[in-house]
Each structure stands twice: as C-alpha cells, then as structure tokens.
Amino acid sequence: MHMERSLRTHIALTARMVAAAAVALLALGAIAARAASVPHAMVVAESAPAAKAGLAVMRRGGNAVDAAVAAALAMGVTNPASCGIGGGGFMLIYWAKTGRFYALDYRERAPLRASANMYLRNGRPDEALARTGPLAVAVPGEVAGLAAALKRFGSRDFQTLAAPAIRLAESGFPVTPHLAWEISRTADIIRHDPGLSATFFDRGGNPLKAGDVLTEKRLAGTLRNLGKDPDKNFYRGKTGLELASFIQRQGGLVSPEDLASYRPVWRTPLRFPFAECEVYALPPPASGGVLLEMLGMLEKGHLPGLGFNSVPYLVRLIGVMRQGFIDRQQYGDPAFVKVPVKELLSPEHIKEARALALKRTPAPLKTAAHDHGTANLLVVDSAGNAVAMTTTINTIFGAKMMEPRLGIVLNDEMDDFAVATGVRNVYRLAGVKPNAIAPGKRPLSSMTPIIVTKNGRFVMAAGGSGGPTIITGVLQVALDLLEFHMTPARAVSEPRIHDQANPDVVLVEERLPVSTRNLLERMGYRLKVWPELGAVGAIMAGPEGLRGAFDSRKGGGADGF
Numbered sequence: 222m223h224m225e226r227s228l229r230t231h232i233a234l235t236a237r238m239v240a241a242a243a244v245a246l247l248a249l250g251a252i253a254a255r256a257a258s259v260p261h262a263m264v265v266a267e268s269a270p271a272a273k274a275g276l277a278v279m280r281r282g283g284n285a286v287d288a289a290v291a292a293a294l295a296m297g298v299t300n301p302a303s304c305g306i307g308g309g310g311f312m313l314i315y316w317a318k319t320g321r322f323y324a325l326d327y328r329e330r331a332p333l334r335a336s337a338n339m340y341l342r343n344g345r346p347d348e349a350l351a352r353t354g355p356l357a358v359a360v361p362g363e364v365a366g367l368a369a370a371l372k373r374f375g376s377r378d379f380q381t382l383a384a385p386a387i388r389l390a391e392s393g394f395p396v397t398p399h400l401a402w403e404i405s406r407t408a409d410i411i412r413h414d415p416g417l418s419a420t421f422f423d424r425g426g427n428p429l430k431a432g433d434v435l436t437e438k439r440l441a442g443t444l445r446n447l448g449k450d451p452d453k454n455f456y457r458g459k460t461g462l463e464l465a466s467f468i469q470r471q472g473g474l475v476s477p478e479d480l481a482s483y484r485p486v487w488r489t490p491l492r493f494p495f496a497e498c499e500v501y502a503l504p505p506p507a508s509g510g511v512l513l514e515m516l517g518m519l520e521k522g523h524l525p526g527l528g529f530n531s532v533p534y535l536v537r538l539i540g541v542m543r544q545g546f547i548d549r550q551q552y553g554d555p556a557f558v559k560v561p562v563k564e565l566l567s568p569e570h571i572k573e574a575r576a577l578a579l580k581r582t583p584a585p586l587k588t589a590a591h592d593h594g595t596a597n598l599l600v601v602d603s604a605g606n607a608v609a610m611t612t613t614i615n616t617i618f619g620a621k622m623m624e625p626r627l628g629i630v631l632n633d634e635m636d637d638f639a640v641a642t643g644v645r646n647v648y649r650l651a652g653v654k655p656n657a658i659a660p661g662k663r664p665l666s667s668m669t670p671i672i673v674t675k676n677g678r679f680v681m682a683a684g685g686s687g688g689p690t691i692i693t694g695v696l697q698v699a700l701d702l703l704e705f706h707m708t709p710a711r712a713v714s715e716p717r718i719h720d721q722a723n724p725d726v727v728l729v730e731e732r733l734p735v736s737t738r739n740l741l742e743r744m745g746y747r748l749k750v751w752p753e754l755g756a757v758g759a760i761m762a763g764p765e766g767l768r769g770a771f772d773s774r775k776g777g778g779a780d781g782f
C-alpha cells in the first residue's frame with residue numbers, strides 16, 4: 222500500500238515536472254501547438270519533428286503513405302523509447318480514389334527457436350525474462366512494413382523519405398519532456414546497457430534532460446545504409462546479419478533465418494457501422510475488433526442522453542470495456558488460432574454482450590495497468606487519402622538494450638505473449654491460451670488505429686499508445702467526436718477511464734471530478750486514480766477542412782496546410 226502510494230506520488234510529481242518542462246519548451250518553440258485546423262492535409266504524431274517530416278513530404282507532392290513512412294522513421298528517432306526500426310506495428314490505409322481500405326500487419330514475430338516454455342525456470346514462469354534482456358526480443362517488422370506500404374502506395378523512394386529522420390539523428394534535436402521522463406524513469410536499468418547509456422546519458426553519466434540535444438549518429442548511419450531497398454538490406458543483408466549476431470551473442474534467439482523469413486501481412490480490415498458512419502480497424506493480432514465490439518454494445522444515440530462523463534455514462538462505458546476485454550481473451554495470431562471475430566461482431570453476440578455489460582456488477586481486486594511505450598501517427602493528404610498507424614517496441618526502451626553499432630533499440634514484444642496461462646504481462650493482462658508462444662507467431666496487440674468514413678468520405682482517424690489503454694482511449698475519443706461532437710483538441714484532453722475486466726479495477730484519471738469518483742465508489746466500483754492513461758491523437762474532417770490534435774499527456778505535433 223505504502224509502495225503504491227509512493228509510486229503514485231512519484232508519478233504525480235513527475236507529471237508536474239513534465240508539465241513545467243513542457244511550458245518551458247513551448248516558450249522555446251521546441252514543441253508544436255497541440256491542435257491545428259487546416260484546409261487540405263494534416264499530420265498528427267506523437268512527435269513534433271515527425272509531424273513536420275511527414276508534412277514536408279506532402280508539401281512536395283508526396284501522398285499520405287509517403288508522409289506516414291517519413292513521419293514513422295522520424296518518430297523512431299525522436300521517440301526512441303517508444304518505437305523505431307527495432308519494433309513493429311500496424312497501418313490502416315484509406316485510398317480515396319477507390320474508396321478502399323488496406324490493413325498492414327508488420328507486428329514482430331516470435332523467433333523460430335521460441336517455445337511455449339521458453340520462460341520457465343525450475344518449472345516456474347520467469348516473467349522478467351520476457352520483458353528485459355535478449356530473450357525478450359522478437360523479430361522486428363517495422364522496416365518490412367514501411368517498405369511494403371511504400372511499394373504498394375508510395376510515390377517516393379525510401380532514402381528520400383528517410384532523409385528527415387537521418388538529419389534529426391545526425392544533427393540532434395531537443396529531448397522532449399516525455400522522453401526525458403522515460404529516460405529518468407528507466408535510468409537505473411538502461412545505464413547498464415553500453416549503447417543506451419552512451420546515447421541517453423551525458424558525459425557526466427547523467428540522464429539527458431528535457432531540452433538537452435540528443436544525437437543518434439549510429440542510427441543515422443543504419444538508416445542511410447538501408448539504401449533504396451530497405452527490406453533486402455535489413456532482413457537479408459549486412460544490417461540484419463549484424464543485428465541477429467548481436468542478439469544471439471547476448472543470449473537471444475533472433476537469427477538471420479528469422480529475419481530472412483519475416484514478411485508483413487496485408488489483412489482484410491474490419492468494418493463496423495456506428496453513428497451513421499463506417500468504422501474501419503485492424504483485425505487480430507491487433508485489437509481493432511475489440512474496439513468495434515465495444516462500439517457495438519453502445520447503442521447509437523443513447524450516450525449523449527446520459528451526459529458526457531456522467532456517472533451513468535461511465536457505468537455504461539465500464540460495462541462495455543469489461544465485456545470487450547473478456548472477449549479479447551479469444552484473440553491471438555490468426556495464423557495459429559481461430560479467432561471468432563466475425564461471431565464476436567455479429568448482431569447476435571453484440572446483443573448478448575450488451576446485456577452482460579449492462580448487468581455486470583463491480584467486484585473488488587487489486588492491481589492496475591499503466592502507459593508504456595508505443596507511438597501513434599495519423600496522416601490525411603490533399604487527395605483525401607488517410608493513414609492511421611501505431612508502432613511500438615513495447616515497453617519504454619523495449620528490452621532495455623541497444624545494438625550499439627547500429628543504434629537500434631531492441632523491442633521486448635515477447636512480453637505481449639502469454640508467458641504462461643494466467644501469468645500477467647507488464648500491462649496486467651492475464652495470459653490466455655490463444656496467445657501462447659509458438660515459433661513464428663505474432664503476439665496479441667492492443668494497438669487500435671481506426672479510420673471512420675461516412676458515405677465513402679473521410680470523417681475521422683484516431684489511434685494511441687499506452688498498452689491496453691489504447692483500446693479504451695481510442696474508444697472514448699471516438700465517442701467524444703462522433704457522439705458528443707467535440708473538437709479533436711477537446712476530445713483528446715478530456716479525462717479518461719480504463720477497465721480491462723481483469724484485474725477488476727477501474728482506472729480513472731485524477732482530473733475526473735472527485736464527486737464523480739465518489740459516486741462510482743459508492744456504487745461499489747473499486748477505483749484506482751492514475752495521473753494519466755495513455756495518449757490518443759485524432760484528426761476530424763469538417764466543413765472548413767481538417768482539425769487535429771495530439772495528446773498533451775505525451776506530447777507531439779499537429780500541423781498541416
């Protein structure tokens with residue numbers, strides 16, 4: 222209890238320090254405005270320089286996919302604790318000319334030598350091995366995903382799009398308050414890794430602070446060496462060989478064969494009607510289906526009548542979040558398990574799930590989840606094409622390892638698997654059988670980028686970071702925009718809640734009024750007050766053009782023309 226309180230105090234204090242540093246950086250002009258309203262094209266990213274990189278591409282005639290690739294590479298440089306070419310992600314693309322949607326899965330994969338029992342030590346699961354160190358590393362998919370998107374939709378070559386990222390890595394950029402917080406929060410661990418300590422600590426051995434200049438020259442060289450055929454150079458060339466040999470020397474499993482056999486997967490996007498719109502999302506192993514099921518349980522038009530963030534509204538949300546997460550236990554990699562997404566999104570199941578969600582009563586338990594790595598970006602171009610992308614190395618600084626010569630931060634995506642049935646991962650999600658480890662399998666993800674259309678025209682896009690709070694954060698922002706008609710700036714900044722059914726506790730942001738919290742507690746809900754729950758960005762179309770905003774909980778850029 223004492224530890225919990227001191228952790229909360231620490232996080233609250235850190236949040237205040239981050240806010241103060243943000244004000245200082247804003248004054249220096251180092252952070253872009255949080256929201257923007259423009260007529261034609263827009264980028265919203267969890268990194269201001271990344272948003273700028275994407276925008277510059279579109280100003281020179283590049284399309285939304287070109288811009289997304291440039292922004293993703295720049296985001297990997299500027300948000301290296303959250304994402305990068307050592308990780309993987311999901312991309313949802315709306316191609317306006319044809320009105321078609323495309324879902325690209327470039328999630329990391331378990332190495333071919335991985336096994337369901339790989340984290341058992343003396344018959345007991347050792348969860349820490351899946352989170353930190355070489356055995357936590359899964360086969361990265363980021364470069365293959367960006368290359369595949371570019372090959373199908375791009376109009377620029379990879380090196381042209383990598384140029385802003387290379388410039389940022391080479392010349393340096395000011396550390397944001399959020400990155401400074403991530404460095405200081407993990408300093409005791411990452412200072413022991415030669416690559417990370419050389420990059421994220423100053424000469425005196427102190428963690429870099431907000432406003433300090435961060436350079437990543439090794440990463441710049443690696444991005445340059447990927448050349449014009451990044452897929453070949455990363456997965457079947459010198460870069461891949463160096464990467465695999467480093468991971469194996471450290472005791473990890475990722476091999477040259479793992480890299481050579483990695484392929485991104487084009488999947489059929491999920492589609493679900495809501496509020497006279499069509500909501501598109503990523504199928505498993507992403508969690509788009511969970512979000513769509515939650516939307517389905519919320520009868521259209523009833524929510525505004527309940528009042529935004531009123532107690533009845535929050536009770537309704539808690540019910541659908543819980544039911545959605547209960548059904549999420551059937552999710553896994555569709556190449557290995559049959560995920561009944563169609564059934565879960567059928568009118569019959571939604572009706573049944575809604576009844577359960579309305580009936581569910583609170584029951585007390587103990588622990589909670591919190592924001593970690595991952596980053597989101599959204600792009601709309603002047604032709605009306607849109608990209609919603611979420612990408613990750615999993616927790617902050619992933620496996621807490623960097624390949625020092627390549628400057629690549631390694632992911633700890635193996636922790637998104639069930640280390641053993643019932644064992645919780647870093648997000649307090651209990652391990653379930655469909656998400657058991659198998660060679661070449663993709664771990665279940667909470668990443669949930671969405672794009673919404675009405676009569677075939679772009680309405681909004683959203684996505685976020687923060688483990689399972691991504692699903693509930695994107696849900697709440699989508700409802701704010703579609704049902705409560707808020708601006709994106711307001712929608713992303715309203716206080717949020719999160720409930721993942723197990724542990725049976727409702728996380729509420731401390732900005733949620735105390736009177737509301739008290740009423741929920743009196744109803745029997747066990748609440749845990751948390752400074753911030755994840756980060757969500759959004760772009761919304763309106764008569765005057767596009768409005769967009771990133772979440773000040775993490776920082777970023779929203780800009781356009």
Ligand code: GLY
Pocket residue numbers: 595613614615616634637665666667668688689
């Ligand atoms: N690594 C976080 C997620 O994919 O859910």
